[in-house]
Amino acid sequence: MFADHVVIPPQLRPVVLQKLHAHSGTGRMKSTARSFAYWPCIDSEIDYIVQRSSRCQRAAKTFARQPFVPRQTPDRP
Numbered sequence: 001m002f003a004d005h006v007v008i009p010p011q012l013r014p015v016v017l018q019k020l021h022a023h024s025g026t027g028r029m030k031s032t033a034r035s036f037a038y039w040p041c042i043d044s045e046i047d048y049i050v051q052r053s054s055r056c057q058r059a060a061k062t063f064a065r066q067p068f069v070p071r072q073t074p075d076r077p
Contacts, residue, residue: 006036007038007039008037023059026047
């Protein structure tokens with residue numbers, strides 16, 4: 001145990017990452033993993049999994065922030 005978290009041995013990390021990968025994005029996957037598990041470089045391994053997922057990449061493009069477009073202020077109500 002590492003501060004209330006289970007330390008996942010190297011041979012089980014791919015299994016845990018596969019179970020965590022729900023195509024919900026890097027932030028949510030990291031948050032879920034950090035809530036119960038620990039191992040060195042967990043964040044970089046999650047980044048790698050998400051970057052390799054074509055489904056995650058398509059979703060990221062869908063939710064990409066659009067550039068700010070200022071609107072004209074109305075002169076009257």
